[in-house]
Amino acid sequence: MARYNPKEVEPKWRAAWAEADAFRAKAEPGKPKYYVLEMFPYPSGRLHMGHVRNYSLGDVIARYKRARGFAVLHPMGWDAFGLPAENAAMERGVDPKAWTYDNIARMRSELKELGLAIDWSREFATCDVDYYGRQQSWFLDLFKAGLVYRKESVVNWDPVDQTVLANEQVVDGRGWRSGAPVEKRKLNQWFLRITAYADELVDSLKTLDRWPDKVRIMQENWIGRSQGLKFSFDFAGQTPAGFERGLEVYTTRPDTLFGASFVGIAPDHPLAEQLAAADPNVAAFVAECRRGGVSEAEIETAEKIGWHTGFKVKHPFDPNWELPVYIANFILMDYGTGAIFACPAHDQRDLDFARKYGLPVRPVVLPPGADPATFEIGEEAYTGPGTIFNSSFLDGKDVEAAKAEAIARIEAEGRGQGTTIYRLRDWGVARQRGWGCPIPVVHCAKCGVVALPKSVLPVALPDDLEFGKPGNALARHPTWKHTTCPTCGGPAERETDTLDTFVDSSWYFARFTDTEAEEPISKAAADYWLPVDQYIGGIEHAVLHLLYARFVTKALADQGLLSVREPFAGLFTQGMVTHETYRKQNGEWVEPREVEIVAEGKTRRARLVETGEPVVIGDVEKMSKSKRNTVAPEEIFEVYGVDAARLFVLSDSPPERDAQWSTGGVEGAWRFVNRVWAEFDSQPSELPAAGTPPGDKAEALRVLTHRTVKAVTEAVESFRFNSGIARLYEFLNGLKDFPAAGASPDVLAARQEALAAFARLIAPFTPHLAEECWSQIGGEGLVAEAPWPDFDPALSQDAVKVLPVQVNGKRRGEIRAPAGAEPAEVEKMVLDDPEIARRLEGLTIRKVIVVKDRIVNIVAA
């Protein structure tokens, strides 16, 4: 008997797939198409377990859909621009371009080793000039359409990475990559007008029914649409300079206008700045407001503080009612108008503030069932539904009706307007970095900012950028930026900012549909393949990449480059790969490979392989370099083969949850691979002639086979790969009851059927093993090109059912009945059964419940 040797078997089949060009995507009209895509990797240099999991998941889908007769597109590329290359350049003096392409070469070979059913002919990297040049082309289209603009604004500046960050890239006030506290800087910046699509980005989330709710909710929160009212207060008495037209505020609660107590402005509101310039005390207060931290915890606990400006405004519905104007630290300049009217009774923040400064608290929304005479607000604002009272013409209305009425009244008086506002900001896309896609515009002293004509594209990066020191290598290049203005022919300077790498990844899926096309996107190919039917990646991109890609798709559709308005019809967010952590007594982290686990009874202890020094087993955490709890895929491939690694990572947990890597687990998968092979190896090549009628035993095996096909098919369809694999384990265990040695001809034939199904069922998970097994039993061609097995519904269930019999809900016996037996018939069988009868002695039968093919319950007393 030959031992299974993945080191020989696996490369052999990869070569066979390449030889057959098995995974080339071909648009075939009349055949249903399926586009499966995993988020493409950043070429950091090494494949990690997260990649193994991500791409194995996608590969299961790709192989399964192919077996199901779909024309499948499953491509691979590289998200190749970005800072790590520049950092490597600075640290090690290498060229970012060479570094990146070297990494790509290494990772490509590692990915190929995984045996993925990928059409490698479509591979590209975003740093290929063929790619980013075409990105510049559609960037110019958006420019022309007014979706790109430049403005001076306060931006997030990452002092470590020395670049601007988009709002989405600032997490808890820190740069998402560097972790450095972000500074505010006023810069000329390039923006993409994502807010023009805010409504559609929210509204069409509803159509993405194959996206996780979680991601849709996160995007909805991020866009943060709210309907409300913008209106102006007139000043009473003294009017500050520049505010002759009043003080504009935004509110979502115009129904509570009669509960107004004061008006608040943000510390960096123009009025506050004006006052601060004139009065050092105000300036000191504003400075104090700014000192507050930016983290959630700090904001949470920050006390509300205010400064009474001395100004007063008139209530819009009662000119004799005057409200004081405060500068308050809890008001944000970059939301709404940076000014609010406060209704303490129905807003907690306003209430905290009002209590502190002794301002009136007047309830105007009466909760259902409350008595208007006695209803009072304590330390908790009432924000629920109710009936408006104490509110003149709004009295008696519910909250929604009162909102509409208040807005109508304000609009009629010309004081303001019902408005929808968003938390979403336009996307700042310029980065002051050299290793990125150049923005195709020039600055001309005479003509200003001039977009280049498409005829001069691509604007390629120079090959001799100098990355040895911090800052923008493109800006300091001696000659690159000097050019001529396409409008006037005079001297001009190229824009030296490059595009955010999220721009690169916002359309790559469309380019994959035809990587040869002259134009950025081949309309015909995109129309055939898009949208991506199944997109797979990490949850960390829920509001970054996934939002940008949706926006760019819509914008490109409006420029006529695409037909779809949503790029990803189905989204799956997979969990992370985790591992136990280990530390020495001195607290130093230790890698799993340096540790051996010893079981002492039921407790596990760890020690260093080298010295035997005891090691503390810590928490299970995401594999990371800092905790040193990583396991290198190539070392696993070397020992157990690729299939065992794939199998384990797919079988360990549901794909959306974290998977915990363990040596024991991968060893279990490896043993499974060997047992599968042994089972196939034991099948004789001489088989009985077809048509041998199956006896009971053969029939039982056929039932097992067909049930397994059904269960695995359903599991794969619903992304429960781990369940599917669990069924395959059970299938293999079940096969042991039907050994080839000494089997009768009919059983041997049933075994052949079982194995033929088995090879095809494991093909998406362990493709190399599947080929070897398929070939062993004389399967035709490659299993990668074989159709998915069908199941016979009649065989996927038993002919004879074992029905448990309960008496008063407790199991008291069982009977065997033909499948589909009628309740009356079953009842008779049960009551005739001597064992059951014994159980019922002395009891009166009240009721007999027969659930067809399931169970019988006798209620007796």
Next chain:
RNA sequence: GCCGCCGUAGCUCAGUGGUAGAGCGCAUCCUUGGUAAGGCUGAGGUCGGCAGUUCAAUCCUGCCCGGCGGCACCA
């Protein structure tokens, strides 16, 4: 605070309105020409807690407890 997910064997996880399952680990035994291995058998579970619906609840409903994730001074 709001929203979402999770709680089943020692561990990692399947599963189902009716009989509780896999891998790993553990124990017993077998094999010793698959051997830095393989196989047989087995033990181990109030299915987080309480209540409700039901003939019957691990599963449905409600409340509670515990863990994880996202959002949040957004007017």
